[in-house]
Amino acid sequence: MSHANTIAVRVSAIHQRTPLIKHFVLVPVAGGSLPAFSGGSHIIVVMRGAGRVHRNPYSLLSPPNRLEAYEIAVRRMEVSRGGSAFMHEQLRVGSELEITHPVNLFNLDKLARKHVLIAGGIGITPFMAQMEDLHGGTVPYELHYSVRAPEHAAFREQLVGRHGARVSMYYDSAGEECDLGALLSNQPLGTHVYFCGPAGMIDKVVATARGAGWSESHVHWEQFSAPPVGDAFEVFLAKSAVRVSVPPDQSLLEAIEGAGVDAPYLCRGGVCGECRTQVIEVDGELVHNDHFLSADEKAAGRLIMPCVSRAHCTKLVLDL
Numbered sequence: 001m002s003h004a005n006t007i008a009v010r011v012s013a014i015h016q017r018t019p020l021i022k023h024f025v026l027v028p029v030a031g032g033s034l035p036a037f038s039g040g041s042h043i044i045v046v047m048r049g050a051g052r053v054h055r056n057p058y059s060l061l062s063p064p065n066r067l068e069a070y071e072i073a074v075r076r077m078e079v080s081r082g083g084s085a086f087m088h089e090q091l092r093v094g095s096e097l098e099i100t101h102p103v104n105l106f107n108l109d110k111l112a113r114k115h116v117l118i119a120g121g122i123g124i125t126p127f128m129a130q131m132e133d134l135h136g137g138t139v140p141y142e143l144h145y146s147v148r149a150p151e152h153a154a155f156r157e158q159l160v161g162r163h164g165a166r167v168s169m170y171y172d173s174a175g176e177e178c179d180l181g182a183l184l185s186n187q188p189l190g191t192h193v194y195f196c197g198p199a200g201m202i203d204k205v206v207a208t209a210r211g212a213g214w215s216e217s218h219v220h221w222e223q224f225s226a227p228p229v230g231d232a233f234e235v236f237l238a239k240s241a242v243r244v245s246v247p248p249d250q251s252l253l254e255a256i257e258g259a260g261v262d263a264p265y266l267c268r269g270g271v272c273g274e275c276r277t278q279v280i281e282v283d284g285e286l287v288h289n290d291h292f293l294s295a296d297e298k299a300a301g302r303l304i305m306p307c308v309s310r311a312h313c314t315k316l317v318l319d320l
């Protein structure tokens with residue numbers, strides 16, 4: 001994708017939705033409308049901090065038919081490499097940011113006879129926009145939304161007010177849990193299930209759906225991994241003839257960009273495959289943190305996803 005093509009936006013409102021989640025309203029600096037999108041789309045927010053640029057993906061949660069503003073919600077991470085801390089601490093009403101055009105890697109299936117949406121925590125955000133797309137339509141849908149306690153249930157009132165009994169809440173603090181086995185065993189033919197939330201819950205939904213005989217094509221999930229911290233290492237970019245040092249708290253992709261080399265990306269969360277890069281040489285171990293490469297590809301060690309993956313080595317040469 002072209003990264004030159006960003007949109008300048010201004011923060012027009014900030015709401016503290018839960019102890020950990022802030023909700024931001026972004027309007028175009030140039031006025032007018034923002035580009036159209038469909039429920040499930042995300043943008044990359046470019047944050048220019050002191051000496052460091054962060055680019056983080058966030059799902060658009062605002063109604064897709066309202067293009068005068070985009071809305072996103074950001075959970076403050078306990079171990080932040082800087083992006084969520086920047087959004088929580090540095091942004092004020094009136095701050096300006098750059099964002100990329102929306103991309104949808106988490107589409108609702110147009111032929112589905114029913115949609116079952118399962119959210120964990122901040123994973124609610126893509127469903128906010130998707131449920132707006134579904135509201136008033138003829139295809140049935142339902143949301144199962146799990147949070148650790150009522151005070152962490154961002155947007156609950158808004159969702160229940162808009163979608164009523166289609167919303168089921170589950171609170172860990174009350175010992176409540178969505179019975180995935182029962183939920184996924186009792187759906188009409190043609191139902192699609194969508195999940196967004198923590199990694200452990202994604203594994204559980206995928207395993208439960210498989211166990212209940214669901215076709216892979218009817219099971220959809222999204223999880224943007226935050227690039228993990230790790231040991232520092234060095235990389236040589238063969239095509240660009242540039243040597244790059246990757247510090248412990250920066251991703252390989254961020255370090256490449258910091259060295260002035262334009263590398264491809266869409267999700268920056270190990271999901272889309274856009275940043276897949278050939279490994280020309282490595283004398284140690286690649287640390288794969290993506291959800292894109294197959295187990296065989298990871299074991300072969302010829303490919304790496306620089307948005308989330310790292311290396312333990314003294315020599316790494318990439319085809320970039």
Ligand code: FES
Nearest residue numbers: 268272273275307
């Ligand atoms: S940018 Fe999507 S997997 Fe790396």
